[in-house]
Amino acid sequence: MSSPLLLDEMLGERIAAQLVGRGHDVLSVVSDFSLISLPDDQVLAEAARQGRALVTLNIKDFLPLDAQYRAGGRSHAGLVLIATKAFPQDRGFVGAVVSALDKLLQEPGAIIPDQVVFLRR
Structure with missing residues (x-):
């Protein structure tokens, strides 16, 4: 079973929607008006409260x-941290991130509480 995720504001709803379409439990900050423009520490606190890893x-x-x-x-x-060197923000960004997160979420134990993971292609 994949870990539930919360996508930070800069990742948008398209990535979340595509991952949900692949069967994952993913929410986006931009889909919850109470989370939009919150300071980073509050976004992480809310992700923790919901039991979601933050991307x-x-x-x-x-x-x-x-x-x-x-x-x-x-x-x-x-x-789950995404380095722009590994994932340049170009036309292929959304597809590359969706594919990499889908792969990560299919790996048992890939996302562990209190751990930091750098997303890989």
Whole structure:
């Protein structure tokens, strides 16, 4: 069974919709008006509250948040980070991310609470 995901705001609804179409439990920040424009720490807190791993391109802000969670003894459902070097934001971005997340979600135990995973092609 795949891990439930919350896609950060910059990933949009298209990726979520395609993953849901492939049978995964995926929500997008942009589909929930209460989450739009929230600070990063609150987005991570909401993902943790919902038991969803957070998927984001915002590595520079979420790696330090992960460290703060660890230092404070707090827990989250996992972080999936997308590096723009591996996934350039060009015409193939959505398809590449959908394929890579679909593959990751099919791997048992690939997303573990309190762990950081860098998405691979």
